[in-house]
Amino acid sequence: DVDVLIVGAGHAGAACAIALRQGKFDGTILVIGAEPELPYERPPLSKEYLAGDKPFERLLIRPAGFWAERDVAFRLGTRVTAIDGSAHSVTTDAGDTIGYRHLVWATGGAPRRLTCDGHDLTGVHTVRDRADADRMMAELPRVEHVVVIGGGYIGLEAAAVLAKFGKKVVLLEALDRVLARVAGEPLSRFFEAEHRAHGVEVRLGAAVDCILGEDRVTGVRLSDGEVLRADMVIVGIGIVPAVEPLLAAGAEGGNGVAVDGQCRTSLPDIFAIGDCALHANRFAGGASIRVESVQNANDQAAVAAKAILGQPVAYEAVPWFWSNQYDIKLQTVGLSIGYDLAVVRGDTASRSFTVAYLKQGRVIALDCVNAVKDYVQGRKLVTEGNSVDVARLADPAVPLKELAG
Ligand code: FAD
Numbered sequence: 001d002v003d004v005l006i007v008g009a010g011h012a013g014a015a016c017a018i019a020l021r022q023g024k025f026d027g028t029i030l031v032i033g034a035e036p037e038l039p040y041e042r043p044p045l046s047k048e049y050l051a052g053d054k055p056f057e058r059l060l061i062r063p064a065g066f067w068a069e070r071d072v073a074f075r076l077g078t079r080v081t082a083i084d085g086s087a088h089s090v091t092t093d094a095g096d097t098i099g100y101r102h103l104v105w106a107t108g109g110a111p112r113r114l115t116c117d118g119h120d121l122t123g124v125h126t127v128r129d130r131a132d133a134d135r136m137m138a139e140l141p142r143v144e145h146v147v148v149i150g151g152g153y154i155g156l157e158a159a160a161v162l163a164k165f166g167k168k169v170v171l172l173e174a175l176d177r178v179l180a181r182v183a184g185e186p187l188s189r190f191f192e193a194e195h196r197a198h199g200v201e202v203r204l205g206a207a208v209d210c211i212l213g214e215d216r217v218t219g220v221r222l223s224d225g226e227v228l229r230a231d232m233v234i235v236g237i238g239i240v241p242a243v244e245p246l247l248a249a250g251a252e253g254g255n256g257v258a259v260d261g262q263c264r265t266s267l268p269d270i271f272a273i274g275d276c277a278l279h280a281n282r283f284a285g286g287a288s289i290r291v292e293s294v295q296n297a298n299d300q301a302a303v304a305a306k307a308i309l310g311q312p313v314a315y316e317a318v319p320w321f322w323s324n325q326y327d328i329k330l331q332t333v334g335l336s337i338g339y340d341l342a343v344v345r346g347d348t349a350s351r352s353f354t355v356a357y358l359k360q361g362r363v364i365a366l367d368c369v370n371a372v373k374d375y376v377q378g379r380k381l382v383t384e385g386n387s388v389d390v391a392r393l394a395d396p397a398v399p400l401k402e403l404a405g
Pocket residue numbers: 007008009010011012013032033034035042043044045046078079080081106107108109127128129154242273274275276291292293294295297320321322323324
């Protein structure tokens with residue numbers, strides 16, 4: 001038996017092992033991961049790595065020696081397929097049964113796939129792991145026309161990289177604006193305009209009928225019959241949390257596995273953290289959500305580690321996120337879910353501005369575009385949920401730190 005068994009060697013799993021050793025945990029730690037690599041940073045897969053600007057070695061969260069020194073063991077290329085909560089053991093696809101004292105489920109999610117005809121043709125890609133990015137990069141020299149399906153952050157980032165490579169990119173979004181689920185209209189329109197200015201054809205309200213091709217993709221047919229030429233299709237339509245074995249073992253959940261404020265699932269000694277964990281988030285007004293970000297993975301990992309160390313703390317970390325597209329650096333703090341007012345601070349045409357989201361007069365989130373100062377100074381507004389004077393908030397000459405407290 002191992003003392004702590006971590007399933008998933010991604011951001012959250014790695015951070016949990018690190019936090020345990022930092023907290024002087026001296027029991028055995030085993031990390032089981034489906035991918036062949038040691039834990040690495042996922043965000044560059046649609047940014048610097050895809051662009052060829054950062055080699056894989058620089059994506060590793062820690063070098064191999066770090067794990068060896070701290071006695072964190074890995075079993076990679078291995079998937080946990082079943083959990084027996086009462087026996088405190090898991091089964092892997094290699095046929096092993098491994099007992100645990102504490103289990104930390106940190107499996108993230110699998111990219112949501114299209115279900116239409118042609119969805120599995122060669123040349124149709126999702127971007128979740130290194131293998132996905134490597135497959136795309138290997139094809140790129142032969143690719144001229146790219147269709148990106150989904151105007152979320154990953155789709156937009158991939159479109160930016162490919163447009164910079166000189167590919168002809170069409171981006172399809174089903175809703176009437178990009179980033180509709182995560183940002184307010186001013187930010188959506190800004191990114192839409194930036195992509196158009198870089199030669200990306202952005203199509204809103206677009207519905208895909210099917211993917212065309214014989215052995216590899218040649219096009220995308222829209223529901224109105226129009227056919228777009230495509231040598232490559234990138235599908236960025238979200239993830240499905242990888243929680244099946246846990247739910248099958250009786251854990252509560254649905255779109256993710258339900259956890260309490262200490263990241264405990266409804267099953268004894270089983271925690272869940274990161275993209276797969278459905279939790280009541282203070283910054284979403286207590287609503288039960290999953291947060292897909294490095295921040296959430298790291299901070300929930302620390303919370304689970306604390307609980308295992310017998311020093312329980314509640315998960316209350318302020319959410320933050322970033323996205324890089326072209327020369328635009330977006331930094332987000334807070335969650336804009338349920339906002340009733342979006343205030344633009346500064347001029348979007350200047351390409352440096354902030355969108356502030358308010359709910360009942362309180363600042364709940366900021367999207368800072370090339371505006372590091374607002375991001376740094378505005379965190380406090382979001383953390384404390386300050387009520388602010390909207391006219392002063394909208395005035396970029398008033399530093400955000402003057403509005404706090
Ligand atoms: P993951 O990092 O996905 O790790 C889960 C691991 O578990 C995977 O390796 C998976 O293969 C493995 N696994 C799954 N099931 C099993 C099983 N049954 N047995 C064993 N192993 C299993 N976040 C940001 O904050 N900023 C960004 O700019 C940003 N950009 C992103 C760009 C891309 C292309 C992607 C894909 C994500 C991005 N994210 C970004 C999100 C961020 O990477 C995730 O929120 C983070 O990786 C979540 O960590 P996790 O440990 O929960 O899941």
